[in-house]
Amino acid sequence: MLKSLFAAGLFGGSLVSALPSFGSLPEPKLFPRAACSGNTASTRSEWCDYSIDTDYTSEVPDTGVTREYWLELTDVTVSPDGVSRSAMAVNGSIPGPTLFADWGDTVTVHVINSLTSSNNGTSIHFHGIRQNYTNQNDGVSSITQCPTAPNDSVTYTWRATQYGSTWYHSHFALQAWQGIFGGIVINGPATANYDEDLGVLFLNDWDHQTVDELYSSAETSGPPTLDNGLINGTNVYGDDDSTSQTGYRFNTTFVSGTSYRIRLVNAAVDTHWKFSIDNHTMQVIAADLVPIEPYSTTVLDMGMGQRYDIIVTADQASTADNFWIRAIPQSACSDNDSTDNIKGIISYTGTVSTPTTSAYSYTDSCDDETDNLVPYISKTVSDANWDDLETATVGKNTAGLFKWALNSTSMLVDWANPTLESIVNGTTSWETDDAVIELSEANRWVYFVVETTLAVPHPIHLHGHDFFILAQGTGTYSSSVSLTTSNPPRRDTAMLPASGYLVMAWETDNPGAWLMHCHIGWHTSEGFSMQFIERYDEIAALTDSTTLEDTCSTWTAFQEENSIEQEDSGV
Structure with a gap:
């Protein structure tokens, strides 16, 4: 239901x-x-x-x-x-x-x-x-x-x-x-x-300026402090004891003895959440789109773009009538002016009132749940047929704007000239700014390392694949790092730790041009992206070139007629 x-x-x-x-x-x-x-x-x-x-x-x-x-x-x-x-x-x-x-x-x-x-x-x-x-x-x-x-x-x-x-x-x-x-x-x-299945529950950060208005600040001064956060599209703004508080909190009703599936999504632009429900234990059954061996926790780490399916049993009716749902931004990643007030309410009676329950303790951090993630369908990773190491850095360009780079390349691709159209038209060489890595052979294992010396964590998202997490840690990656190849965690979005590394693996089983990028919105727009052109020779035959070109023709005419300028990385 x-x-x-x-x-x-x-x-x-x-x-x-x-x-x-x-x-x-x-x-x-x-x-x-x-x-x-x-x-x-x-x-x-x-x-x-x-x-x-x-x-x-x-x-x-x-x-x-x-x-x-x-x-x-x-x-x-x-x-x-x-x-x-x-x-x-x-x-x-x-x-x-x-x-x-x-x-x-x-x-x-x-x-x-x-x-x-x-x-x-x-x-x-x-x-x-x-x-x-x-x-x-x-x-x-x-x-x-x-x-x-x-x-x-x-x-x-x-x-x-x-x-x-x-x-x-x-x-x-x-x-x-x-x-x-x-x-x-x-x-x-x-x-x-x-x-019962309660469906999707979104966690968003929010500001009273638009992200477009904030982007110039992000480019020149670094990530801005945001005003608030939302749970499924709503929250209050201001303290509970303030007469000027506006908005309303998300709330839902639990029936005692019933177990509920909740599908959590971190849809934030720049917030890593600790999610919890006071007095309740969560049973985690999936990470991203990968079913896992269930495990229990009271506080759940969620990086940007990540999803977790949890089961919560309504077994606390004797404790209180109303309980806080908490989405707590982690200051180790970013800042929010409403850190302690991004909350919803679970009511056991249907009469919602301000809960008096207390939060679970936690350590402010931007960790992943990797150690808890055991995929239910067991897979073994074969030895690498191809490997690469990319170092993430940030600096200001000649215009004084922050740009992120992987191995000194900051992605800059053209809205009006998509990679897929170039492939269909027979392009075989790429500009440095296209940030292309070609993976030409089918069904080969790729090992890929992303690392950073900067004390900033990043959620890394790969399109077209679930990747295996072979290793994840702080410090400099070297060949002495132990890799987990027997049923390692797999998902489509994982955290690159601050001053650390993330070792990923996947099989070249899906022809296409696939983006990999940091899922912090500011960083994607500032060039923290690259693309894998996988099995180039097969891509054109899989593409409807007429639809692709029609969309591009309409866009090009619109862009020229309205003098639309591209001000970001293109993705």
Whole structure:
């Protein structure tokens, strides 16, 4: 059972401008899961003729079902914490609507760009979706497509070969943190039982200036201190004992004795969270889109872009009626003026009042949960066929702006000249600023090390793959570092520790141009990115060049007519 309270994910009543009518948009074509046994509250490991033991990397249900969605992007004015500012919305809401599918379904998403007030292009990336042999649908401006111009539309189609929880977001400039994002739920088996699925719960940082307004400060003075944070699109602003406090807190009701699945997403631009629910223990069953052996914790670390599926049992009715949900920004990563007041409420009675419960203790840090992550489907990493080490650095360019670099290369790619189009047109050499690494051979193992001497942690996200975490630590990487190759943790986003290293591995089993980048929004825009061109010779045949070129032609005409200048890395 899915409760609509989490799934709705609206700014509930906080949209303060008149939003356009979306009545003309077709309703999603949703089909119920085919009738079959299993996946009840006591049999979550079962899924029709499959189960949690099925190796989803090599076997996927053939459902024959296409889930079809229409998303319209608009400029809006919002007040999620009671303070009004401009933003962007998906179908009139922030977060946007959740996309639902079953494991094995085909998902088609039509995106209409109605950002005519801001004159913004756009693209939509489906974070963590493997896009097996569908690189063109990865939705990355300058890499897999030109931006979709205002008054234009684009259609993405991909297969749900994984299951679990993730999100979609814009991959154009800093637009994701203007409000262009929403949840993705792919139904499938689970490694533990639960009664009800509460859907996606977003954790966002927030400011009363737009990220575009803050970017110039980030470029010249470093990451700005943000004003607030939101839980599923809402929060208060100001102290609880202040008469000037605005906004309202997220809240939901627990029924005593019921176990709930909650799908956590860190959608922040620059905040690492410690997440907890007072007096409650969380059972963690998935990291990103990888089912894991369940483990229990009271405080959960969440880097930007990461997701965790947790099960919480309502077993504290005798303790209190109301409990705090806490999302605590870690000052080891960034600063927030509302660090102690980004909270929601769980009520056991349905009558919400200010909780008097206390927080669990924690150490302020930007750690990963790596030591706790044991993938349920066990995999062994073979010896490397190719390896590389990239060092992350930061410095100011000749204009006095901060730029991040990997091995002295800061990515700068052109909205109007995406990598995929260049490949289709036969380009075989690349500019240094394209930050390209070619992986030409099929089904070979890549070992990749990212390290930094700077005391700044970074969430590293790879498109097109789940990667294996072979090692992760502080200090300088060397050949003496022990690598875990027997069922190491795997996911699509992991933390590069401050003054440390991250050793990743993956197999070249997915042709395409795949971006790897820091998921701190400022850093991506400042060039902390690179791209892998994987199995070049196979990519053009997998690409619909007509659609690609049509989008680029429309974008180029729009950009020239409106004198649109690119002011960031392009991704």
